[in-house]
Amino acid sequence: MALSLMEGNEAIARGAVAAGCRFFAGYPITPATTILNHMLAMLPPLGGVCIQGEDEIASIGFCLGASMAGMKVMTATSGPGISLYSEQISFAIGGEIPIVIVDIQRLGPSTGSATRGADGDVQFLQWGNSGGMPVIVLAPADVEDCFRLTVQAFNLAEQYRCPVFIASNKEIAMTRASVDPERLKAEIVIDRAAPGPGQEFLPFQTHAGEMVPAFLPIGGGRLVRQTSSTHGPDGYITTDPAEITRQLVRMQAKITTAADRLAMVEHCPAESADTLLVTYGVTSRSALAAVCELKASGTPVSLLVLKTLWPVPEAAIRQAAINARRVLVVEMNQGQYVREVERVLPGKAVQFCGQMDGRLITPETIREAILHG
Amino acid sequence: MDSLLNAARPPVFCPGCSHERITHTLDKAFQAMDLDGQRIAMVSDIGCSGLFDTFFNTHALHGLHGRALTYAAGLKLARPELTVVVTMGDGGQGIGGAHLLAACRRNLDMTLLVLNNFNFGMTGGQYSATTPPDAEVGSGFLNRLERPLDVCSVAKAAGAPYVVRCSAYRSDIADVIRRAVEFKGFSVVDIWGICPGRFSKRNRLTTKGIEEMLSRLPPFDGEVAENQRREFGAHYRELAAAQKPVPPPAAVIAQFDPVSIERQEVILLGSAGQRVITAGEILCLAGLYAGLNTTQKNDYDITVLRGPSISEMTLSLQAIDYTGISRPSIVVALGPEGVARRRKMFAGLDETCTVIQAAGVDIPACRAQIHRVDFKDQGFKGTDWALASLGALAKLGRVVRPEMLEAAITSRLRGDILAGALDIVRRVEPSERI
Numbered sequence: 001m002a003l004s005l006m007e008g009n010e011a012i013a014r015g016a017v018a019a020g021c022r023f024f025a026g027y028p029i030t031p032a033t034t035i036l037n038h039m040l041a042m043l044p045p046l047g048g049v050c051i052q053g054e055d056e057i058a059s060i061g062f063c064l065g066a067s068m069a070g071m072k073v074m075t076a077t078s079g080p081g082i083s084l085y086s087e088q089i090s091f092a093i094g095g096e097i098p099i100v101i102v103d104i105q106r107l108g109p110s111t112g113s114a115t116r117g118a119d120g121d122v123q124f125l126q127w128g129n130s131g132g133m134p135v136i137v138l139a140p141a142d143v144e145d146c147f148r149l150t151v152q153a154f155n156l157a158e159q160y161r162c163p164v165f166i167a168s169n170k171e172i173a174m175t176r177a178s179v180d181p182e183r184l185k186a187e188i189v190i191d192r193a194a195p196g197p198g199q200e201f202l203p204f205q206t207h208a209g210e211m212v213p214a215f216l217p218i219g220g221g222r223l224v225r226q227t228s229s230t231h232g233p234d235g236y237i238t239t240d241p242a243e244i245t246r247q248l249v250r251m252q253a254k255i256t257t258a259a260d261r262l263a264m265v266e267h268c269p270a271e272s273a274d275t276l277l278v279t280y281g282v283t284s285r286s287a288l289a290a291v292c293e294l295k296a297s298g299t300p301v302s303l304l305v306l307k308t309l310w311p312v313p314e315a316a317i318r319q320a321a322i323n324a325r326r327v328l329v330v331e332m333n334q335g336q337y338v339r340e341v342e343r344v345l346p347g348k349a350v351q352f353c354g355q356m357d358g359r360l361i362t363p364e365t366i367r368e369a370i371l372h373g
Numbered sequence: 374m375d376s377l378l379n380a381a382r383p384p385v386f387c388p389g390c391s392h393e394r395i396t397h398t399l400d401k402a403f404q405a406m407d408l409d410g411q412r413i414a415m416v417s418d419i420g421c422s423g424l425f426d427t428f429f430n431t432h433a434l435h436g437l438h439g440r441a442l443t444y445a446a447g448l449k450l451a452r453p454e455l456t457v458v459v460t461m462g463d464g465g466q467g468i469g470g471a472h473l474l475a476a477c478r479r480n481l482d483m484t485l486l487v488l489n490n491f492n493f494g495m496t497g498g499q500y501s502a503t504t505p506p507d508a509e510v511g512s513g514f515l516n517r518l519e520r521p522l523d524v525c526s527v528a529k530a531a532g533a534p535y536v537v538r539c540s541a542y543r544s545d546i547a548d549v550i551r552r553a554v555e556f557k558g559f560s561v562v563d564i565w566g567i568c569p570g571r572f573s574k575r576n577r578l579t580t581k582g583i584e585e586m587l588s589r590l591p592p593f594d595g596e597v598a599e600n601q602r603r604e605f606g607a608h609y610r611e612l613a614a615a616q617k618p619v620p621p622p623a624a625v626i627a628q629f630d631p632v633s634i635e636r637q638e639v640i641l642l643g644s645a646g647q648r649v650i651t652a653g654e655i656l657c658l659a660g661l662y663a664g665l666n667t668t669q670k671n672d673y674d675i676t677v678l679r680g681p682s683i684s685e686m687t688l689s690l691q692a693i694d695y696t697g698i699s700r701p702s703i704v705v706a707l708g709p710e711g712v713a714r715r716r717k718m719f720a721g722l723d724e725t726c727t728v729i730q731a732a733g734v735d736i737p738a739c740r741a742q743i744h745r746v747d748f749k750d751q752g753f754k755g756t757d758w759a760l761a762s763l764g765a766l767a768k769l770g771r772v773v774r775p776e777m778l779e780a781a782i783t784s785r786l787r788g789d790i791l792a793g794a795l796d797i798v799r800r801v802e803p804s805e806r807i
Binding site: 001010023073184218360 | 382410411414416426427430431432433434435436437440442443444445446447448449450451452454455471472474475609612613614616617618619621622623624625626627654657658660661664665666667668669670671672673674675693694695696697699
């Protein structure tokens with residue numbers, strides 16, 4: 001088998017291109033900059049566009065414009081930049097504009113430490129929009145995931161007409177790893193749906209049984225309106241509470257009712273284990289090492305690795321926890337996703353093992369938490 | 374050409390608002406250009422100027438305050454054939470100032486109409502970036518403290534190739550707008566008008582008064598000679614087309630037997646500028662040539678040519694989960710800053726660990742096997758010590774074989790640099806254990 005050496009950020013860029021992304025805009029920020037570098041090398045020769053914006057707000061704004069013109073678009077940043085994206089994220093949600101947003105998380109709060117990793121944005125990504133609408137957040141654990149989940153993120157953004165986040169981490173993004181290049185292939189590529197032939201079109205109109213409006217681009221043969229204002233199916237501002245409710249309930253339901261379909265997890269149950277580890281991102285690799293070592297020493301532990309963080313894969317978490325006496329949530333922050341696990345598993349003993357100091361959580365730390373926590 | 378005004382949605386501006394006049398003149402300009410609605414995108418943001426997109430049967434994108442130019446740029450880059458017209462108010466010039474500057478510098482073929490009426494009309498007449506200091510506005514005394522922005526002088530200084538400043542009541546305003554839209558590049562039209570709902574309630578402002586104010590400022594009436602240059606989009610596409618495609622990721626097929634199939638951890642402790650990261654990458658590639666999985670995790674500060682530079686490599690026949698270094702098989706001490714950052718690690722090293730210690734770099738006492746190498750004495754520059762240390766490891770038979778290393782170097786480097794690198798790893802002499 002041949003192997004390539006690649007960092008996670010290159011895999012994200014290659015995944016984006018494989019998924020059909022032809023527009024990227026970003027602003028330099030460690031540890032996301034190498035995505036901009038890779039996209040700048042890859043897109044122009046393909047006839048695509050890669051732009052460095054004057055700031056993060058402009059970068060995502062360019063993307064929203066290009067997406068409305070029909071292109072598949074992506075931007076990438078880290079904590080300080082995702083904060084600046086916030087208002088435009090709300091627009092992407094409310095305007096149902098497909099976009100993939102990569103957050104290479106670094107140690108926060110604020111500018112924090114540019115060259116240190118963390119998973120400190122996982123609640124921010126969900127709740128950093130005004131209006132509190134649901135979003136889709138995927139968390140890669142390694143280089144192969146970076147490619148695979150980026151392809152998936154584009155497919156979901158196109159299908160659901162929404163922003164989809166990649167919640168990566170400096171420790172995956174800028175760590176090189178051997179990977180089988182044959183596994184870095186986009187098997188399924190989905191494009192946003194146009195209205196059927198002869199079908200009536202309004203920019204935010206759904207027909208019976210549909211949750212997502214058909215898409216036509218700005219600049220095409222039929223007039224398209226996009227607006228950040230509260231709107232009806234025609235894309236004009238509305239104050240009609242019934243119409244507002246219909247649109248917002250649909251926008252919420254298109255994500256929440258798809259939660260089970262969107263749920264990507266890896267479950268490694270261990271027979272007669274009384275502890276279930278729940279984790280995600282790069283920490284899942286330390287967890288796997290800890291679980292393997294404990295298994296070898298006669299202590300079976302079950303492991304649930306979440307690749308979809310939002311919407312919360314509730315059914316998968318409940319199912320995995322059925323026989324667990326206790327659930328240990330391990331994450332590179334001071335306790336964020338554990339809140340979701342506690343919410344999903346009322347009455348279950350849910351413990352937390354976290355660390356936010358710029359270092360990876362070691363397998364030893366996790367083993368200690370399991371044995372003596 | 375017929376009017377593009379949306380008969381179902383007539384303007385909703387206050388009676389006497391200059392925005393209504395501009396709505397009709399913009400329609401006349403579109404008609405004069407014989408443009409149909411499918412070829413036009415109106416882009417607007419927040420405030421009364423943000424209502425414009427609803428009055429026209431064109432494509433429309435209405436977004437966040439001050440950000441209209443960002444969406445417009447994305448649309449124009451994605452669809453160069455579109456005529457893109459942006460409406461923003463004087464408020465937008467404040468909150469979106471960075472985008473105004475960048476748009477002027479960029480020179481994409483689109484038009485910005487600044488509907489300048491000297492205050493935030495929609496929110497209660499607060500002062501904006503263009504409010505005169507002697508005006509009475511809804512922000513108390515605050516406007517008396519700040520100097521109004523001369524949008525056109527700023528646009529010119531930032532590189533806008535086409536700038537007009539005019540009154541909304543100018544008789545040929547439709548022609549003014551048409552010429553700006555027809556200009557192949559970024560055009561800014563700063564149109565001064567009256568806000569009857571707020572501003573002129575408390576300030577005496579007439580069409581004649583606007584003319585007088587304009588006459589006291591430097592005139593702008595079209596092309597700015599010194600800013601003429603190529604349009605961004607066309608230039609971008611020309612340069613982009615000349616870029617070479619990126620090949621698929623290089624794949625390495627195993628050619629050699631590994632030194633060990635056990636998990637081996639190697640840490641290079643150096644200083645910025647010692648090419649520690651490149652050496653680490655080459656070691657990982659060497660691992661691939663022996664069919665091993667590898668990872669390289671780097672640790673450095675935000676400074677560029679100062680500070681520690683640390684690279685941690687894991688090589689293993691098994692899949693690698695945790696990428697941190699807990700029990701290094703190899704420690705290479707190349708610079709004091711890297712050693713200082715991992716000082717605590719040395720106490721835990723045992724006899725199975727090999728340390729390559731560059732002469733002149735102190736390390737804490739430890740039980741590892743130490744090989745002191747005087748790279749300087751052997752004629753190596755500081756930037757080559759990291760690579761030379763890999764050559765030393767190969768000669769000691771630790772982690773990497775010479776043929777693995779040379780294959781990795783050959784795959785990673787080219788030309789004179791390749792020849793020099795091969796010479797370094799062949800020439801280096803590891804010392805005896807001390």
